[in-house]
Amino acid sequence: MSEQLAVPVALQRGRPLGYWGMLMLIATEAVLFGAIIASYFYIRFRTPHWPPPGVPEPKVLHPLLLTVVLIVSSLPAGIASWAARRQLPGRAAWGLFGTIALAAIYAAGTLVVMVHAWHKVGAQHDAYDSLFFTLQGAHVAHVAAGILINLYLLVKISRGRLTQYRINGIWAMSLYWHFVNVLAVFVLLTTISPSL
């Protein structure tokens, strides 16, 4: 029903509500991650040894490569948004598929890093571990949510036609995806900062 109520692109004034709604969500998420990163550095600056004695320094190469893979996924996400707004469902679907595939590589690789770290020290040993798992876990959760929503959009546009409602969805998700990728850079720099 909502698909029939959507206003066609030619009749729309300005950007769709979904676009502005996504911007609001991004603003709140930015505050959330800003608070976690600020907590990390607040505690770091007050702690003589960081990471604490007995805790190994974080690895750099593996997370760096994974982050590069995630950042590259902004390209297919942008293509999906561009194609959807020009009524090109095939290209939009390929863009979404590429985004999902690259994000899945990042999510799987990061989970391996986290499980490895968990087996070494766990999250309850000290503030360093708690902050690492909170920050990295929150980011992977956001990537996972993005994968699921992109998958849903991919299934929907593969089965039916590319309605304005779906176009707005892909447009908004593309915004979310670029934000998650910018966030990945801050998360990476924060988590590997003890090794720099």
Next chain:
Amino acid sequence: MIERRRSLVLWFGVGAPPLAWAIQLFAGWMLDEARCGDGGMRWGIDDHLWEGIISGCAIAAAGVGVAAAVSSLLAVRGGGGDARGRAAFLALTSLSAGLVFLFLTILTLVGVLWLEPCSG
């Protein structure tokens, strides 16, 4: 194209001064934590120098924001606004708020240069 540029200038006037103040406050606080905390004391950060650089950038950004608000207000008075008066409202409020935030960034710089770091 001109309308789009005018719109960008208007929104820059709305957003730049408060953002500049917020970033000055947050970055200054983190810098102080790094300078005075047990973890960062050994790094020997020059508090006055870095606070001065951050504050200088914040004052410049807030100043440009106020200039953008003035420019938007002049454009609206010259007939460049919209029929519902939204551009005029935003231009006037951004100028009023921008001046307050510009004043705050300058006051923060005065405090930073006047007070001794790590004395609180």
